[in-house]
Amino acid sequence: AQSVTQPDIHITVSEGASLELRCNYSYGATPYLFWYVQSPGQGLQLLLKYFSGDTLVQGIKGFEAEFKRSQSSFNLRKPSVHWSDAAEYFCAVGAAEYGNKLVFGAGTILRVKS
Amino acid sequence: GAVVSQHPSWVICKSGTSVKIECRSLDFQATTMFWYRQFPKQSLMLMATSNEGSKATYEQGVEKDKFLINHASLTLSTLTVTSAHPEDSSFYICSGNDRINTGELFFGEGSRLTVL
Numbered sequence: 001a002q003s004v005t006q007p008d009i010h011i012t013v014s015e016g017a018s019l020e021l022r023c024n025y026s027y028g029a030t031p032y033l034f035w036y037v038q039s040p041g042q043g044l045q046l047l048l049k050y051f052s053g054d055t056l057v058q059g060i061k062g063f064e065a066e067f068k069r070s071q072s073s074f075n076l077r078k079p080s081v082h083w084s085d086a087a088e089y090f091c092a093v094g095a096a097e098y099g100n101k102l103v104f105g106a107g108t109i110l111r112v113k114s
Numbered sequence: 115g116a117v118v119s120q121h122p123s124w125v126i127c128k129s130g131t132s133v134k135i136e137c138r139s140l141d142f143q144a145t146t147m148f149w150y151r152q153f154p155k156q157s158l159m160l161m162a163t164s165n166e167g168s169k170a171t172y173e174q175g176v177e178k179d180k181f182l183i184n185h186a187s188l189t190l191s192t193l194t195v196t197s198a199h200p201e202d203s204s205f206y207i208c209s210g211n212d213r214i215n216t217g218e219l220f221f222g223e224g225s226r227l228t229v230l
Contacts, residue, residue, distance in 0.1 A: 032217045043207060043223040044158075051217060090157060094219070100211050101148055102219055104158045 002027050004093050006105035013081050014113050021076040021108050023091030033074040034092040034102065035065055044090070050074065061085070086112045116142040118210050120222030127198055128230055135193045135225045137208030143188035144210030148219060149181075152205040164191055198229040 005024045013019050025031060032051050036044040048059025055067040065076045074091060091105040117140040127133050137147060146165050150158040162178075164170040164185035172178045180202075182194040191210075195202055205226050209219040 034218075036221075041226070044221045046218075046221075049218060094217060096217060099146065099163060100217050100219065101160055101163055102158075102209075103160070104150075106157045 002093065002095075002098065002103045004091055004103050004105035006089075006091055006108050008108045009106070010109045010111065012111040012113060015083050016080050019076075019078045019081045019085070019110070021089050021091075021110070023074045023076065023105055025072050025074065025091075025093045027072075027093055027095060029095035029097035032094045032096075032100075033065070033067060034094070035059065035063070035074070035076045036090045036092060037087045038090065038107075039087045047076070047089075081110075081112055083112045083114060086110055116140075116210070116212060116220040118144075118208065118220045118222040120208055120225050122225055123223060124226040124228070126228045126230060129199055130197055132194055132196045133198055133227060135195075135206055135208075135227075137191045137193070137210070137222050139189045139210045139212075139220070142210070142212040142220070144191070144212060144220075145188065146211040147185055147191040148209045148211070149183060149191075149193050150207045150209065152207060152224075154205075158207060161193075195227065198227070200229045203227055203229045 003026045034049045035047040050057045088107045088109045090107045092102040094102040119138045121136045149161045152158045161176045162170045162172045164183045170183035185191040207224040209221045
């Protein structure tokens with residue numbers, strides 16, 4: 001079965017500090033990988049996506065993620081966090097073999113302290 | 115990116131009534147639409163997959179007679195929560211996959227349902 005693991009439920013970082021949110025997946029097919037951000041009561045915003053090619057992917061708002069096939073990981077990073085980055089972040093995985101439906105991780109809530 | 119519009123954004127209804135949520139792809143043709151449900155402080159869980167012109171495929175544990183999904187055109191899918199109960203209160207989000215089938219889903223803004 002397909003599964004996505006985000007091991008950190010909450011993360012707190014200081015404004016200006018670097019950030020890494022972890023995502024591991026278990027999938028029986030070549031995955032598409034996504035990171036989404038959700039503010040309270042809001043919908044999802046796509047931060048970045050990986051389908052193929054360069055394993056380091058650049059996204060919006062200064063975020064990047066690196067696909068490591070050997071580790072089945074797709075960790076999200078940002079070199080310097082801003083207070084406005086506080087939100088919940090979801091990693092999601094899909095595959096054409098599974099009809100492109102996305103399986104979401106449990107989410108990581110990011111808190112930014114000033 | 116492509117735009118998906120959901121309506122209503124929020125709805126409050128009485129227990130036992132039915133509620134319809136619309137999901138429209140505004141600038142692309144969605145051959146497949148996915149309906150997700152998100153309970154408070156939880157992740158998104160796929161409820162069902164609908165392909166235009168055919169019956170929806172429901173995930174395990176989702177009652178097809180309670181959550182009626184219609185995907186009659188390439189730009190519109192609807193989810194009807196029938197005989198709603200307080201435990202159906204949730205955030206419902208639709209997403210569409212375009213005909214090019216790139217693998218990327220485009221999400222609506224979500225519909226918050228509160229059943230009293």
